Amino acid sequence: MPRSTLPLQTLKIHLRLAETNEIFSLPQCQNDLTLKQLKSDLELLTGIPFHFQRLHYLDEIDLPDDSTFMDNDIVPGGTITMRIWKQDGWGHLVAAAVKGDTLKLVQLGVTEEYAGTSPYAKILGPEQKKEWVAHRAFVALFVASHRGHVNTVKFLLSHGADVRSKTPLGRTALHVAAVMGRCECIELLVSFGARALDPDCEGQTAVRLAQRWGQKESKRALMRVPRQLAGARPQHQDGAVQQAHGQPA
Numbered sequence: 001m002p003r004s005t006l007p008l009q010t011l012k013i014h015l016r017l018a019e020t021n022e023i024f025s026l027p028q029c030q031n032d033l034t035l036k037q038l039k040s041d042l043e044l045l046t047g048i049p050f051h052f053q054r055l056h057y058l059d060e061i062d063l064p065d066d067s068t069f070m071d072n073d074i075v076p077g078g079t080i081t082m083r084i085w086k087q088d089g090w091g092h093l094v095a096a097a098v099k100g101d102t103l104k105l106v107q108l109g110v111t112e113e114y115a116g117t118s119p120y121a122k123i124l125g126p127e128q129k130k131e132w133v134a135h136r137a138f139v140a141l142f143v144a145s146h147r148g149h150v151n152t153v154k155f156l157l158s159h160g161a162d163v164r165s166k167t168p169l170g171r172t173a174l175h176v177a178a179v180m181g182r183c184e185c186i187e188l189l190v191s192f193g194a195r196a197l198d199p200d201c202e203g204q205t206a207v208r209l210a211q212r213w214g215q216k217e218s219k220r221a222l223m224r225v226p227r228q229l230a231g232a233r234p235q236h237q238d239g240a241v242q243q244a245h246g247q248p249a
Contacts, residue, residue: 008030008031008032009030009031009076010028010029010030010031011029011030011031011069011075011076011078012025012026012027012028012029012077013025013026013027013029013069013074013076013077013078013079013080014077014078014079014080015046015079015080015081015082016079016081016082017046017048017082017098018081018082018083018084019083019084019091019092019094019095019098020094020095020098020099022046023079024046026038026041026045026080029069030069031068031069031070031074032068032069032070033068034065034066034068035055035063035064035065035067035072036065036066038055039053039055039065040202042082043167043171043176044171044175044176044179044209044213045179046082046146047098047142047143047145047146047147047176047180048082048084048094048143049139049142049167049168049169049171050167050168050169051085051167051168052084052085052090052094052139053082053084054082054083054084054085055080055081055082056081056082056083057072057074057078057079057080057081060083089108090139092104092108093105093108093109093110093136093140094139094143096108097139097140097142097143097144097147097149097152098143098147099149100144100147100149100151100152101152102151102152102155105140105152105156108136109132109133109136110133110136110137110140110156110159110161111133111137111159111160112130112133112159112160113159114133134160134161134162134165137156137159137160137161137162138161138162138165140152140156140161141153141156141157141161141163141165141173142167142171142172142173142176144156144173144185145173145174145176145177145182145185145189146173146176146179146180146182147180147182148180148182148184148185150184150185150188153173153185153188153189154188157188157189157192163189163192163193163194164193164194164195164198166200169200169201169202170199170200170201170202171200172189172194172195172198172200172206173185173189173194174186174189174194174195174196174198174206175200175204175206177189177206177218178206178207178209178210178213178215178218178219178222179209179213179215179218180215180218181210181215181217181218182218183217183218183221186206186218186221186222187221190222190225196222196223206218207219207222207223210222
C-alpha cells in the first residue's frame with residue numbers, strides 16, 4: 001500500500017531530553033503529525049524553546065521539520081530524542097536551568113556582570129555581548145519557570161532577565177509557567193511585569209493555555225492579576241526573540 005494511502009494512526013510516543021535524561025510521554029500523536037507541529041507542542045511540554053530543539057529517532061540525524069511521523073517510520077512506543085543546540089554551551093545552560101542551579105547559570109553568562117570567558121563571548125563587542133547575555137538570561141528564565149524553580153527565577157529577574165521576551169513562537173516564561181501550574185513563578189513573573197493576556201503567535205494567552213492544559217490553580221492565579229497589569233499588547237513579532245549571536249537559526 002502506498003505510504004500516502006496508509007490509514008491515520010494515533011501513536012503513544014516517548015521523548016527523551018538528552019541533556020537531562022528526562023522522559024516525557026506524548027500519548028496523542030497521529031502519524032501525519034509534522035515535526036514542526038510537534039516542536040510547538042514540545043515547547044510547552046518540555047519548556048525547551050522551539051529553536052533549540054533538535055529531534056532524532058534511532059540515530060543522530062536531525063529530523064526535518066516538514067517531515068511527518070510516517071515519513072520517519074516512527075512506531076508506537078518509540079522514543080524520540082531531543083538534543084539542545086550544542087554551539088556556545090547552550091546544552092549546559094539548559095541543563096543548569098532544569099536543575100535550578102543558579103550558580104552554574106551565572107558561570108554560563110546570564111548576568112550583565114559576566115566577564116565573557118567563553119570563546120564566543122570573548123570576540124563580542126559591548127552591544128553584541130549585551131544582546132548575547134540577555135538572550136541567555138531569557139532562555140534560563142523560560143526553562144526555570146517551566147520547572148518551577150522560584151529562587152532561580154527570582155535571581156534572573158532581579159539581575160535583568162526580560163520578563164516579556166519571547167520565543168520565536170511568541171511565548172513568554174509566563175506561558176510555560178501557566179501550562180505547568182507553577183503558581184509561585186506566575187505571581188513572581190507578574191510582579192516583574194509579565195502580562196497574563198499577552199498572546200503567543202497562535203493567539204493563546206497564558207490564561208487560555210492554563211485552561212487548555214487543565215491547570216485550574218494557574219488560571220485562578222492569572223485571573224487575580226489586576227486588569228490594568230494583565231492587558232494584552234497588539235499581536236506582532238517585534239517582541240519575539242530574534243536570532244541572537246551564537247543561537248541556531
